Amino acid sequence: MPKRKLILAATLAIAVLGILAGLALADPASQPSPATPADIAAGGKLYDKWWKAAPGAAEPKGDHPLWSTQTTNTRTGLDTWRCKECHGWDYLGKDGAYGSGSHKTGFVGVSEAGNSKTADQLVAILKGSSNPKHDFSAQIDNASLTKLAAFLKEGLYDTKAVVDYATKKPKNADGAAGQRLFSGSCAACHGADGTKLNFGTEQEPEYVGTVAADNPQEFLHKVRNGQPGQAMPSGAELGWTVQDEVNVLAFAQTLPAKAATTLPKTGETSQPLLFLALVGLGLVTAGWAARRALARWTR
Numbered sequence: 001m002p003k004r005k006l007i008l009a010a011t012l013a014i015a016v017l018g019i020l021a022g023l024a025l026a027d028p029a030s031q032p033s034p035a036t037p038a039d040i041a042a043g044g045k046l047y048d049k050w051w052k053a054a055p056g057a058a059e060p061k062g063d064h065p066l067w068s069t070q071t072t073n074t075r076t077g078l079d080t081w082r083c084k085e086c087h088g089w090d091y092l093g094k095d096g097a098y099g100s101g102s103h104k105t106g107f108v109g110v111s112e113a114g115n116s117k118t119a120d121q122l123v124a125i126l127k128g129s130s131n132p133k134h135d136f137s138a139q140i141d142n143a144s145l146t147k148l149a150a151f152l153k154e155g156l157y158d159t160k161a162v163v164d165y166a167t168k169k170p171k172n173a174d175g176a177a178g179q180r181l182f183s184g185s186c187a188a189c190h191g192a193d194g195t196k197l198n199f200g201t202e203q204e205p206e207y208v209g210t211v212a213a214d215n216p217q218e219f220l221h222k223v224r225n226g227q228p229g230q231a232m233p234s235g236a237e238l239g240w241t242v243q244d245e246v247n248v249l250a251f252a253q254t255l256p257a258k259a260a261t262t263l264p265k266t267g268e269t270s271q272p273l274l275f276l277a278l279v280g281l282g283l284v285t286a287g288w289a290a291r292r293a294l295a296r297w298t299r
């Protein structure tokens with residue numbers, strides 16, 4: 001019967017549509033909600049100094065339990081608890097910038113794990129699944145561990161592709177574009193020349209320019225993720241690309257890196273001095289001429 005066939009076809013069509021719609025709805029729902037740029041940047045700040053970035057976290061005491069398994073890095077206390085101290089600002093551990101020098105520990109990087117492990121596996125590693133001494137669950141809350149995992153999965157990038165490790169210079173950068181970004185997003189706090197905030201001491205100041213020159217990997221990490229415990233914005237949240245941050249690095253490397261008194265006295269400081277000297281000389285000459293003229297008249 002044609003009518004029966006029609007009903008059957010209509011029922012089938014509705015069933016197929018229903019299944020498709022169900023699948024479309026179920027698929028995103030079965031995935032964990034994707035990490036936002038704010039989550040990833042929060043993870044980056046935790047990686048930098050988690051006790052300044054995790055809600056309710058206390059400053060850890062003593063040395064990290066894994067610290068004594070290496071002897072090359074002689075720092076003690078708080079530094080030994082920072083993810084970056086063991087795994088590097090470039091996420092490459094012993095294969096990166098911390099492969100030599102005073103920060104050398106010989107510990108692995110995190111970029112390979114970030115690429116190959118799931119977010120759940122990464123959280124498990126932070127709870128000691130691979131090594132009970134690598135358990136941060138008593139100190140860092142679960143939501144923050146999830147943000148750390150999101151950062152490891154989605155916030156890392158290939159530092160060696162953008163920075164020449166030997167010269168510490170960006171490989172490919174547009175400093176003028178960097179200057180525009182710096183004026184718009186950094187100068188309000190750091191000053192147009194980056195010396196308004198000093199992270200060091202008066203004798204040994206540390207400015208934006210100092211970090212950019214000494215440690216481009218650290219600079220890029222901070223600009224991408226922000227400064228733990230501070231209102232500093234993060235490039236990731238501003239929607240910047242890594243290239244934008246590299247451009248800012250190039251510009252920041254042109255800014256003062258040392259105390260003003262040890263800078264060569266050029267331009268700004270010597271010009272007014274020269275001007276004063278010339279004016280003084282002019283006044284002395286004019287005075288001498290006037291006295292001679294007066295002497296002539298009254299002679």
Ligand code: HEC
Binds near residue numbers: 064107131134148
């Ligand atoms: C005191 C040094 C130290 C600190 C601090 C530290 N780790 Fe580790 N981490 C290690 C060592 C050593 C390993 C090597 C594997 C093991 O024993 O589990 C490791 C392994 C890892 C791995 C797995 C790497 C792999 O390829 O399997 C990840 C991911 C990781 N750490 C992330 C972190 C994060 C995130 C933090 C900060 C909350 C952190 N680590 C803090 C020393 C440290």
Ligand code: HEC
Binds near residue numbers: 188232
């Ligand atoms: C809302 C204010 C604010 C803005 C905007 C800001 N910063 Fe910062 N920044 C800070 C503060 C506060 C610190 C920490 C100072 C300290 O630790 O003494 C800091 C620290 C830094 C550090 C060094 C951190 C260290 O520990 O060595 C760098 C590098 C830096 N900022 C770069 C930038 C760049 C580049 C921009 C623009 C993308 C920027 N900042 C925008 C407030 C800001």
